[in-house]
Amino acid sequence: MVLPVLLIGQNKIELYGVAEQGGLLIGKISPKIENVFFDYKKIEIHNNTFLLGFDREAKLHHILSIVFDNGSMRSFRFEIKKKDYDIQEIKMPKSKAKYFKPKPAETISRINQEAENLRKARKLIEGNSSFEFCFSSPIENAPISSKFGAQRIINGKEKKPHLGLDLAAPKGTAVKAMNSGKIILTGDYYYNGKFVLIDHGLGLNSIYIHLSEIDVKIGDEIKTGDVIGKVGSTGISTGPHLHWGVRLNDVDIDPEVIPKMDNLFLSF
Ligand SMILES: [Zn+2]
Known part of the structure; x- marks a missing residue:
């Protein structure tokens, strides 16, 4: 672009x-x-x-x-x-059922710590103003398996709306940065699995989750289209796909608008 x-x-x-x-x-x-x-x-x-x-x-x-x-x-x-947003019913396989049972205290404290890490990383982003107007999709031509904003019902229970875009692709498919920026956080978290968070400047950031492999480290400077990881199904996920999230400060953006x-x- x-x-x-x-x-x-x-x-x-x-x-x-x-x-x-x-x-x-x-x-x-x-x-x-x-x-x-x-x-x-x-x-x-x-x-x-x-x-x-x-x-x-x-x-x-x-x-x-x-x-x-x-x-x-x-x-x-x-x-x-x-x-208008879709309503989406999802059946989670038994192998992932542990995510829906009451969690032991140590898991809850892990989840809270990970949420705090993400909040802190996003706070750092506020100080960066450099920004480049050059966007592309992390996986070109990948079919969309779940749209932004869909209201989700998982195993019969109403959940929070889906605030990213799911791209279907086989495990191992290269995932590319949607815009130039700096790697601000990576990890292997309870919900996200392996993920990469990128700061693009002016408050814009993007996250790529459920990866099978992370190919960058915190502090790396990257350009639009650079490979940052590979598609996987780590964390809470029903099968290999990329969950791509985009935020401007605390506003969730529909990633589908990015290539436009x-x-x-x-x-x-
Ligand atoms: Zn998703």
Whole structure:
């Protein structure tokens, strides 16, 4: 994916990406713009770029306010598309049934510790602003086995919605980074199995879970398309697949929009 050639004149703002619930927009602005407010909240700008994220249930009407270097301000209203989500019934095999039985105290403390590690790693991301506009899918042309936002019913019990995208691929298939960045955390966790968490800058991060193999280490700098691991079925998983998650700060993004990021949505 490459950014289309942009002729950014004075005081121009362009939004790329998919404007819908679960969507992500990339804003490109001229250097004459000093500040951008999204729904009245000031947002981070780096190299004349900023990111807007919309979660699964995001409201449909938004307001973008732009403050120019002469102090004047203009506001633009825009609407995002509402999404309908699947309801998905899943039967977990007996071999994974241990995950649903009451857990011993040491397992609970392990799970809590692992959740804390992920929270801390994501906090570190807030300080990084470098960001590159170049996206691709971790596995090109892989069939989607579970969409973002699906309401899940596992062995008859209602669970949290699915906040990533599942790509079906045989064990051992190479998994590639969706965007340039830095490896911020890896591990072999109770729920995730083997996973890699990447910081892409401006609060954007991606996670790749249930891997059979991890091919990077914490601190590695990677480019879009670099191999970071191999597809597997570690952690809670019904069979080999990649669970790919994307977040902008604390907003879960639908990874399916990522390969469509060079769409021009709006230009003012
Ligand atoms: Zn998944």
